Amino acid sequence: MTMPPQPPQDPYGSPQPQQNPYGQQQPPGSPYPQQPPAYGNPTQPPAGPYPQQPSAYGHPQQTPAYGYPAQPPQGPPGAWGQPGAQAMWPQQPQPPRKKRSGLVVGIVAGALVGVLAIGFGAYKLIDAGADAVFPEATHKLVVEKAVLDGEFTLNKDMSDTEGKKIEDTPDPSIRDGKAVVAQYGSQENGMLVLSGMYGRLSSPELMRSKMMEGAAEAEGATVPVPPKEFKPAGYDITVECQVVQSKEIGLTTNSPMCAWSDGNTAGMVAVLRPDDLSKDAKSLDLAKTAEETAKVRSEIRKPIG
Secondary structure, eight states, X not given: OOOOOOOOOOTTOOOOOOOOTTSSOOOTTOSSOOOOOBTTBOOOOOSSSSOEEOOTTSSOEEOOGGGOOOOOOOOSTTGGGOOOHHHHSOOOOOOOOOOHHHHHHHHHHHHHHHHTTTTTXXXXXXTTTOGGGSOOOOEEEOOOSEXXXXXXXXXXXXXXXXXXXXXXXXXXXEEEEEEEEEEEEOTTSOEEEEEEEEEEESOHHHHHHHHHHHHHTSTTXXXXXXXXXXXXXXXXXXXXXXXXXXXXXXXXXXXXXXXXEOSSEEEEEEXXXXXXXXXXXXGSOHHHHHHHHHHHHHHHEEEOO
């Protein structure tokens, strides 16, 4: 009988080792197939009776017995991209810090509440006792929830406190006078301060000028831009505006403010925006403030009845 051809023998007489499917040699008689090497080193056979699973850290991980879930990998926080304490217990979001500019605006606005009220009751008229000089009451002022088309919303209505001080100040040029004082805020940390009076006013133009003088004479105040009259387009009212400069918490601030007065209502408005406080006084747009003041007047001046 013809024998089949035999494979060639090793020149040294040693048997040919069995080829491993992973390209590594396997010792004869080993019951476990070898895994591919990590970092070029041969792997060790598993120590237990269960097949090993790959680990997130590159090390073998024993499969749990009896169906228990595997434990999450542990490691130092943030090491090599591993989930650390911050990933397991996320930090609570920190509240945003209040901008310093917003704080300054709030302080300036608080100070202006009293400044804008100084002009009321600052003068007397010779003919104040004659009823003929007082017009009929047809309009009043109300504190709205929002002004300037909703840009500023009401923060505080001080008509019962600061307004009462204005009402208690003798002023023979006003009959049946009631005061409104309010502070508004915007989402951009701006503020608007309103101080007004309504009733029967005998000399509107003189009252408007006296309100501006009263604000200019407040303690620590200077007027780098003197009063100027404006007639905003679309409004049948003359508005007088100026810039009052003061120092708050060590900073020099410039506040544009305007006043109006008619036969039934008079008021002052200061519009404060963070970007404007540090600007040069002469660069502030008083025409814009005058238009905004006229807009506020149209929003809060209501017919009686």
